[in-house]
Each structure stands twice: as C-alpha cells, then as structure tokens.
Amino acid sequence: MTNKRFAAAIGLMVLAGAPLAIVPSAAETTGSTPEWSAVTRLAANPQSQALAVDGRGTVTVAWATSSWPQQVVAARRPAGGSWGKPRVLGRGYAPVVGADVRGNVTVVWLSRRPGFTDGVLAARRPLGGTWSEPVRLSDDRTVTGYPDDGEDPYGAAEVDLAVSPRGAVVVAWAWGSDDRDVPWRIQSAFRPAFGPWRGPTDVTPKGPVRHPVVDIAADGTATLVHGRQPFGHPQALVARRRLPGVGWTKPVAVAPEGYAHELAVDRAGNAVVAFSPDFSRVRAAYRPTVGRWQPARRVSPPGAQVSDFALAMNGPGRAVVAMGRSGGRVDLTERTPDSPWTDPVLIASPGPTVTEMLVAINNAGDLFLGWGCYALYGRYLPDGESWSERFTLSPDSGVEVLESAEAVVAPDGDVAVVWDQEARPLKARVLSAS
Secondary structure, three states: OOOOOOOOOOOOOOOOOOOOOOOOOOOOOOOOOOEEOOOEEEEOOOOEEEEEEOOOOOEEEEEEOOOOOOEEEEEEEOOOOOOOOOEEEEEOEEEEEEEOOOOOEEEEEEEOOOOEOEEEEEEEEOOOOOOOOOEEOOOOOEOOOOOOOOOOOOEEEEEEEEEOOOOOEEEEEEEEEOOOOEEEEEEEEEEOOOOOOEEEEEOOOOEOEEEEEEEEOOOOOEEEEEEEOOOOOOOEEEEEEEEOOOEEOOOEEEEOOOEEEEEEEOOOOOEEEEEEOOOOOOEEEEEOOOOOOOOOEEOOOOOOOEEEEEEEEOOOOOEEEEEEEHHHOEEEEEEEOOEOOOOOEEEEOOOOOOOEEEEEEOOOOOEEEEEEOOOEEEEEEOOOOOOOOOEEEEOOOOOOOEEEEEEEEOOOOOEEEEEEEOOOOEEEEEEEOO
8 A cells, every 4th residue: 555655535436437537638628726725844854754544534644753762653634624733653663554434543663672673563543542552563583782783674674554444454564684694575464344463474485575565455355566586687576465264365476577566456456556667667557356467568658757656546446647757747547447547648747857756536536646856746636627727735945855745635525745855844735625
C-alpha cells in the first residue's frame, strides 16, 4: 500500500462501465479553482511521514522526529475540523499508516533498541478510543553491542502496511543484514478485523529478496509483491497472496526486471503493480481477482524519460498512474476492471523538472494530482467535472527541494496534502470540495 504511497479512501461506488474521466483535452479544459486552507505546520524537520483517511473522512498523519532518540508521532484531523494535538506513539522511525471504513487506524514503524536487532512495532486507535501501547510484531534477536558496533543495520527494514475496508491488517517487512552473512527474507504479520495479531511468519525462504509492498482486498485476501535480485542479475518482481484461513501461496513471476514498484488492490481483489524497468520508463501489470498476472505493458509516453511516478486505485477498481518528467510535463493514464490502460494524457506543462509525484482517488472518482521539485503544484478533478486550474500548494523557495509528499482524497471529495522539504517543517493543506 504505502511504499510510499497508496491511500484508499472509502466512498461511493461508481457505475460499472462508466466512461473514464481522463479525456484528450484534459490539459486544456479547466474548472473552478478549489479553496485551500492556509498552511498548517505539523512538526519541525521530521525524517519521514505517512498519511491515511478513514471512511468518516478523518485524516491521520504520522511522522518520525529527527531528534534522538527518534519518536513516532501522529496527528489527526476530523472531517471539516482542525488538526488535533500530536500524540507520541513510541520510539522508532519510518511510520506507515492505514485506516478502515469504520474509522479504526493502525500505524506501524521500525524500532531500534540497544542489544537487539531492529524490529517492527504497531499501535492502533479504534473508533472512539485512544492510541494503544505499541505491540511488537517482530521476533527480535539479541545482538551484543548493536547498533553501536559499527556494522550495517541488522533486522527489520522496509516495512509496509495495508488495511482492508473491513478492518483486517497485513504488515510485511524485509529481515536480514547485508554485511553479517545473514540472508534477507520477507516476513509478515496479520491481524483480522476482530482479533489479535498473528505472526510473524516467514513469507519467503532466505535469499536475495527485498522491497516488499502489500495491499489487501475487502475479504482479507492480501497481495505481496517483492523484489528478487541474485548477485549480478536485474531485480525481478515476484508476487504472493495470503488467503484467509490458508496462508501465503507460492510465488509467481510478475516481471523479469522492475524497480521502485508500487502496488494497489481494489476491494474485489484486482491488483495493479506499476514499476520502472530502467528508471526512465514506467510499466504496469494487472491481475484480475480470479486469474493470473497479465504481461506488463508500457504506460509512460513513448520516448519519455520519467523522473518519478505514483499509483493509486480506488475500491471499485479504477487505477491511475501519474508520471512526471523534465520540462514540468505531467502525464496520467488509467484503467478499470472492464477497460485497458488509456493512452497517456498530458495534464501539465511547461514548468520546472518534476522529481516528486503524488496521486490520490476516492471511491466516487474524485481525483487529485500533485507534482513538484522545489515547489509543489496540483490539479483536482471532481468526478464528472473538469480539471481545475493548476494551483500552487507551496511556492518555489529556490533552495529546499521536496523530500516527500503524500495526499489522500476523503469520501466527500476533500483533499489533504502533507509535504516535507529539506530542513523545513512538515506542512499540511486541505482542499474543501464543498
């Protein structure tokens, strides 16, 4: 889900077979300019952040402090309200957030404590309740002197999280060490909608496996895609599924070469993986709920050198891939379970080189697209309407480059965006769709 960046908003269904919202004149047609809130400063110079919205429209953002020892902090904003007071969840870094349709929220993150391998922690906030104490999901080993022994990181890394609309949670991470002769493996933990955590479980054998990303369907079936890269070979992409009551299936090949992969799954279980085979083009593979992975196809414009891309998919199965490139050009392509990928459509040009892309869509089909490098821009496409004018969320300071940005679209169409620039506070703005 959020390997960076997929956040599923819970909203209304769209009619099967409805025409796609992207049209050839998308770059020329413009609607009204949305109303954006003032900038809210959430934290001073955080290290990383993640964002999610639940079925009630409450937005949760989590980040890691840059001070030592690092702490994971969360803040929430109810629909139509203001950002609440930040709450410290525990020590650690690299948080990931997920939420279900009822309003239950889960945050997972990596932890580092003296004398143990790095681990994975989770905290949950049920609807109407408060944040739980952290629960340790990983089996951490004792390592004398770690992490001050001068060696590379050891233990859990690259954690990802997905929450189904009904509340089931799947977490995956890589576990191992590069310089300690400890081969990597992918591990996972699972929490049913009503029950305790289960795991951890080794999903893969020991070997050259890294970079897991997960997502989950409404019935609790989870999909995992990870890289496999034997020494001297390109990274192949491999997928597995976790079936309720059965466990993880055997691996299947998705692509012989792929990097920076992102995964999205709709509520029925249809899955999309977007990736780059060479760090300049973008390809995407599709798997229907019942069936095999289809051959990946190119979705980036012919001859384009893509600098960043982002994938999003809503509950009914509308998937969109946004791509940025030099000259400030931004393209968008999409598909549904009943329609193949559209040709890429130019959404923005000209402008500064794009190094950061973000895209989000709710179940009603309201779509937000953001991009930038030193500044952060965006356009908004309400379902059935025209693209808004390009707006500037954060102006170009000429100094601090965007390090990361996240966006979600709430069920009512409101948009929340958070972004982080070098040595700058974590900031947020909210678009009011009404």
